[in-house]
Amino acid sequence: MANQEPRVIDNQRVLGVVPGKPAAGDRKELQEQDTVMVWPHLLVRHAVAALFVLLVVMLIALFFDAPLREIANPTNTPNPEKAPWYFAALQELLAHFHPLIAGVLVPGAIIGGLVALPYIDRNPSLLPQARRIARVTFTVFMVAWILLTLVGFAFRGPNWSWVWPWEEWHGEL
Amino acid sequence: MKYLDRIKRSAAYRSIFRLPDVATDRDRAASHWSSFLLHLYPVKVRRRELRFGYSAFLGVASLVLFASLVVSGIYLMFFYVPSPSTAYGNIQTIQTNIAFGQYIRNTHRWAAHLMVLAVAAHMAKVFYRGAYKPPKEFNWVVGVVLLVLTLLLSFTGYLLPWDQLAYWAVTVGTSMASYVPLAGETTKDILLGGPTVGSSTLVRFYVLHVAVLPVATVAVLTIHMWRWRKDAMLTVDEPEIAEPAEDELVLATAEGDE
Numbered sequence: 553m554a555n556q557e558p559r560v561i562d563n564q565r566v567l568g569v570v571p572g573k574p575a576a577g578d579r580k581e582l583q584e585q586d587t588v589m590v591w592p593h594l595l596v597r598h599a600v601a602a603l604f605v606l607l608v609v610m611l612i613a614l615f616f617d618a619p620l621r622e623i624a625n626p627t628n629t630p631n632p633e634k635a636p637w638y639f640a641a642l643q644e645l646l647a648h649f650h651p652l653i654a655g656v657l658v659p660g661a662i663i664g665g666l667v668a669l670p671y672i673d674r675n676p677s678l679l680p681q682a683r684r685i686a687r688v689t690f691t692v693f694m695v696a697w698i699l700l701t702l703v704g705f706a707f708r709g710p711n712w713s714w715v716w717p718w719e720e721w722h723g724e725l
Numbered sequence: 726m727k728y729l730d731r732i733k734r735s736a737a738y739r740s741i742f743r744l745p746d747v748a749t750d751r752d753r754a755a756s757h758w759s760s761f762l763l764h765l766y767p768v769k770v771r772r773r774e775l776r777f778g779y780s781a782f783l784g785v786a787s788l789v790l791f792a793s794l795v796v797s798g799i800y801l802m803f804f805y806v807p808s809p810s811t812a813y814g815n816i817q818t819i820q821t822n823i824a825f826g827q828y829i830r831n832t833h834r835w836a837a838h839l840m841v842l843a844v845a846a847h848m849a850k851v852f853y854r855g856a857y858k859p860p861k862e863f864n865w866v867v868g869v870v871l872l873v874l875t876l877l878l879s880f881t882g883y884l885l886p887w888d889q890l891a892y893w894a895v896t897v898g899t900s901m902a903s904y905v906p907l908a909g910e911t912t913k914d915i916l917l918g919g920p921t922v923g924s925s926t927l928v929r930f931y932v933l934h935v936a937v938l939p940v941a942t943v944a945v946l947t948i949h950m951w952r953w954r955k956d957a958m959l960t961v962d963e964p965e966i967a968e969p970a971e972d973e974l975v976l977a978t979a980e981g982d983e
């Protein structure tokens with residue numbers, strides 16, 4: 553600026569630039585729905601989030617070793633036999649229902665239901681108060697799934713019997 | 726600041742980033758599109774999308790975890806042969822005799838678990854924000870495909886260490902396949918390559934885990950991110966509908982809940 557010719561716009565010219573904020577009345581207060589440039593506003597936040605995730609992974613990897621049990625032995629079935637934790641809810645259902653229901657129909661219905669969700673819920677509102685049915689339905693399924701996962705993961709021992717995780721630990725990661 | 730400006734004016738810098746001298750929003754948008762990495766993003770977003778509470782950055786977290794899994798996974802591939810006679814020993818060697826082996830294996834294992842959590846949480850967050858509503862319905866569907874791919878990636882990887890945990894978890898998991906109506910036995914045969922989990926299963930899971938599923942995931946992710954940008958720009962172009970006032974809200978509730 554300093555060593556350039558002043559620009560004349562509509563017979564007005566810049567005499568000087570004063571650092572600081574404009575007087576309160578001239579300030580444009582940004583609203584939530586106003587737009588901002590992605591660079592830098594969103595990108596710096598994404599960068600911080602990314603670094604945070606990497607830091608968490610690094611710390612866990614430094615302090616906890618991945619499990620490695622004895623070599624696979626097809627003749628020695630462990631008791632309990634546990635699926636990975638993200639399938640623990642299905643395995644828990646398998647203990648109560650016919651495998652066709654627990655192993656095929658339920659997962660099929662979940663995936664199908666999730667795919668269909670945006671086409672079933674045609675309520676255009678984004679307001680939580682106006683989406684009570686959708687929110688309650690989703691929450692009920694989600695909480696049920698989390699509970700089943702927890703039970704299958706931590707509360708089941710030999711022969712899939714109930715155990716308290718603080719007495720006997722059978723969860724595997 | 727002076728040095729930063731010097732760098733920004735240098736011939737090398739300007740050959741990489743094509744910045745105009747005076748930047749208006751229009752110029753910024755132009756330079757945004759001329760940068761390969763930036764063009765994956767929309768140019769503008771609404772201010773509320775910057776807040777943590779908007780997305781909790783869970784989509785970004787899933788993406789970062791996936792990237793760290795690709796990097797650590799490639800390192801592990803150098804030292805791993807998918808055969809019952811070598812797999813388990815390879816893992817032991819990685820942990821004891823390979824530079825950073827234990828650390829990289831830990832990273833791969835924990836990032837995989839975290840990715841399942843992050844993707845599930847991302848889905849829940851998207852649901853509660855209502856971000857699956859028009860025009861974003863299809864991106865939600867693409868997301869469900871990504872969720873399934875994430876689970877399959879985790880599950881196929883679980884077998885590779887060939888220890889008791891791996892062997893029996895996969896035995897339980899694949900036993901469900903035989904209950905698929907009509908094609909049950911065929912499905913199980915295709916997955917296992919034999920009556921029980923064995924050397925063919927290990928090769929199949931390995932190929933799925935290091936080639937088929939990652940490539941499929943990257944392909945579907947590309948669509949997901951592309952749609953995210955397109956949908957974001959659509960919603961920015963649209964005039965914003967103001968939040969209804971209190972009395973209008975009652976009406977909206979009555980309509981929404983019918």
Ligand code: HEM
Binds near residue numbers: 787848851871949957
């Ligand atoms: C591999 C797994 C996934 C990755 C890496 C991923 C990544 C992302 C990223 C980076 C964004 C944009 C930023 C954000 O909202 O955080 C996004 C948006 C979105 N994701 Fe995912 N995602 C994954 C899985 C899913 C799943 C399982 C669903 C739902 C079933 C989903 C549905 C959506 C939707 C609807 C948007 C648009 C949100 C908006 O525009 O406000 N994604 N995803």
